[in-house]
Amino acid sequence: MGSGSSFSNSITLNSSLNPQQQAIYQNPEIIQKIIYHSRTIAMVGLSTERQKASYFVATYLRSAGYRIIPVNPRAETILGEKCYPNLASIPDPIDLVDIFRPAKDCLPIVQEAIASKAKAVWLQLKIVNDEAAELARQAGLLTVMDLCVKMEHGRYSGGLHEAGMNTGILSAKRVHRFI
Amino acid sequence: MKTERDFGFETKMVHAGHIPDTQHGARAVPIYQTSSYVFYDADHAAELFDLKQYGHIYSRISNPTVAVFEERMAALEGATGAVATSSGMAAQLAVFMTLFEPGDELVASSHLYGGSITQITHTLKKLGVAITYVDPTDIEAWQRAITPKTRALYAELIGNPRGSILDIETVAALAAHHHIPLIIDNTIATPYLCRPMDFGATITVYSATKFIGGHGNSLGGLVLESGKFDYSGFPAIADPSPKYHNLRFYDTFGHYGFLMKVRVETLRDTGCSLSPMNAFLLLQGVETLSLRLDRHVDNALKIARFLEAHPKVAWVAYAGLPSHPQHELAKKYLPKGAGAVLSFGLKEKPGEDVRQTGKQFIEQLKLFSHLANIGDVRSLVIHPGSTTHQQLTDEELRDCGVGPELIRLSIGIENLEDLLWDLDQAFQTL
Numbered sequence: 039m040g041s042g043s044s045f046s047n048s049i050t051l052n053s054s055l056n057p058q059q060q061a062i063y064q065n066p067e068i069i070q071k072i073i074y075h076s077r078t079i080a081m082v083g084l085s086t087e088r089q090k091a092s093y094f095v096a097t098y099l100r101s102a103g104y105r106i107i108p109v110n111p112r113a114e115t116i117l118g119e120k121c122y123p124n125l126a127s128i129p130d131p132i133d134l135v136d137i138f139r140p141a142k143d144c145l146p147i148v149q150e151a152i153a154s155k156a157k158a159v160w161l162q163l164k165i166v167n168d169e170a171a172e173l174a175r176q177a178g179l180l181t182v183m184d185l186c187v188k189m190e191h192g193r194y195s196g197g198l199h200e201a202g203m204n205t206g207i208l209s210a211k212r213v214h215r216f217i
Numbered sequence: 218m219k220t221e222r223d224f225g226f227e228t229k230m231v232h233a234g235h236i237p238d239t240q241h242g243a244r245a246v247p248i249y250q251t252s253s254y255v256f257y258d259a260d261h262a263a264e265l266f267d268l269k270q271y272g273h274i275y276s277r278i279s280n281p282t283v284a285v286f287e288e289r290m291a292a293l294e295g296a297t298g299a300v301a302t303s304s305g306m307a308a309q310l311a312v313f314m315t316l317f318e319p320g321d322e323l324v325a326s327s328h329l330y331g332g333s334i335t336q337i338t339h340t341l342k343k344l345g346v347a348i349t350y351v352d353p354t355d356i357e358a359w360q361r362a363i364t365p366k367t368r369a370l371y372a373e374l375i376g377n378p379r380g381s382i383l384d385i386e387t388v389a390a391l392a393a394h395h396h397i398p399l400i401i402d403n404t405i406a407t408p409y410l411c412r413p414m415d416f417g418a419t420i421t422v423y424s425a426t427k428f429i430g431g432h433g434n435s436l437g438g439l440v441l442e443s444g445k446f447d448y449s450g451f452p453a454i455a456d457p458s459p460k461y462h463n464l465r466f467y468d469t470f471g472h473y474g475f476l477m478k479v480r481v482e483t484l485r486d487t488g489c490s491l492s493p494m495n496a497f498l499l500l501q502g503v504e505t506l507s508l509r510l511d512r513h514v515d516n517a518l519k520i521a522r523f524l525e526a527h528p529k530v531a532w533v534a535y536a537g538l539p540s541h542p543q544h545e546l547a548k549k550y551l552p553k554g555a556g557a558v559l560s561f562g563l564k565e566k567p568g569e570d571v572r573q574t575g576k577q578f579i580e581q582l583k584l585f586s587h588l589a590n591i592g593d594v595r596s597l598v599i600h601p602g603s604t605t606h607q608q609l610t611d612e613e614l615r616d617c618g619v620g621p622e623l624i625r626l627s628i629g630i631e632n633l634e635d636l637l638w639d640l641d642q643a644f645q646t647l
């Protein structure tokens with residue numbers, strides 16, 4: 039479907055969050071800001087296994103042009119990228135911290151994300167930790183919870199549509215072409 | 218300006234799933250008549266085949282025109298997504314082949330389209346799946362039929378041949394209690410008259426050949442899924458798949474897992490995909506769905522009332538009439554109208570062969586087309602006793618729920634007075 043100035047339905051489908059939480063942590067404007075303005079994504083809990091969800095997301099995001107920095111204390115490299123044991127040891131500025139860890143482990147990761155001056159934090163699909171998310175938001179980070187970065191990127195870039203999924207996006211506007 | 222809005226059904230009918238493209242800005246949905254798609258490079262190809270990127274590879278799996286049809290229908294249904302198929306039968310089979318392993322069991326309503334009964338009884342049996350049929354209006358029968366091996370419940374919202382209405386909410390609650398999906402064939406109602414997922418159904422299937430396409434020109438089908446079912450205890454979707462490098466579809470794709478498996482395994486392996494040309498033709502139908510259906514059900518109700526009052530008619534089965542046993546359920550689930558398919562029985566005079574009378578009635582009709590289909594803009598008629606079921610004895614016919622006196626109508630969008638005139642003049646010749 040392509041990106042651009044589209045109207046979209048609120049993404050109330052497929053989330054365990056209540057409507058108030060969704061309005062805060064699944065806000066389409068915040069999601070698009072993160073997707074369009076991030077360049078470097080630290081992926082906490084990225085697996086070395088080729089068939090794990092996190093590996094799919096990382097492969098996808100790398101092909102979409104993002105720089106991926108794996109955070110995994112038990113691996114040397116993933117997808118050819120050097121792994122770091124934690125966020126604090128990453129020398130470069132981080133735009134987005136994408137978390138693939140159980141909900142109970144998220145609070146210290148968010149604290150590290152704030153300390154490392156990341157601009158945004160994203161708790162992946164089915165990872166819900168209100169305290170961690172609220173801490174990130176209070177610290178001024180763009181915050182998303184209980185959604186998948188790959189699915190959301192696919193929603194706005196057209197990939198999800200190609201797979202026959204309901205993106206909730208509806209628009210009569212032609213997407214501008216760069217000439 | 219607020220950038221979020223939940224658009225209405227009619228807006229989605231003509232817009233959902235299609236944003237004018239960057240290159241040409243075509244307003245109508247383009248027909249992508251291509252079998253395959255060029256890769257950027259070898260890495261791109263590898264990632265597509267590995268499902269690590271979205272994108273088209275080969276039209277047996279996905280196609281841009283078909284994708285518009287899929288997303289549009291998912292939007293109208295409030296589903297998480299859709300997979301289009303070559304026919305309604307293919308949609309049902311794709312669901313069964315994706316969900317079931319040999320040894321599994323299906324509990325199905327006995328009030329189904331005849332072709333579905335045959336598919337379930339014979340073809341599904343070949344896959345090693347055991348079937349139990351139940352009277353769909355008897356909730357205790359559903360309850361009794363469920364065993365630990367039952368993997369799904371299956372029913373039509375508006376059943377065949379007497380238009381029985383399924384109490385979706387109650388049967389869905391039963392399915393949820395047993396952690397199995399409720400599959401609804403919603404062909405006759407379409408998402409305009411009822412959205413079964415709003416009442417707890419997990420999967421809906423459609424013959425798009427009927428009211429969705431609406432013009433009797435193309436075959437097609439759809440599988441839609443709510444995205445709300447927890448497949449973690451459902452081995453066919455959750456376990457590592459030997460057909461896809463041990464991929465765990467539910468773990469990796471979450472609420473898209475079931476539909477991804479239908480597409481990249483079942484569609485890939487059976488080839489029951491929808492052609493782009495048919496997707497385009499069916500989309501033309503979708504764009505006027507609400508307008509046509511309003512007219513279809515309005516005509517149908519008035520014709521049902523006319524028949525009920527006619528001296529040559531013994532009975533009328535249409536859930537929009539207060540005389541129908543599930544009229545209250547129809548008011549709940551189908552407030553806009555109970556569809557446009559109805560059946561009635563010719564009154565049998567003593568000593569008369571009512572099968573012959575039925576044949577004569579059909580032959581006298583001038584506007585109703587005599588054929589085996591439903592859901593056309595034109596009105597259709599069939600007399601099972603002298604056509605599809607002609608080999609059966611009267612007793613056998615009654616056992617299938619279609620007595621020799623039964624005539625089925627699919628009401629079109631013609632001028633109502635003309636349709637009433639046609640029926641009346643045919644009755645007068647009897």
Ligand SMILES: Cc1ncc(COP(=O)(O)O)c(C=O)c1O
Nearest residue numbers: 304305306330402404424426437
């Ligand atoms: C209720 C119902 N389900 C399924 C089908 C099968 O659809 P198709 O003919 O598109 O395969 C039909 C009609 O044929 C039908 O009436």
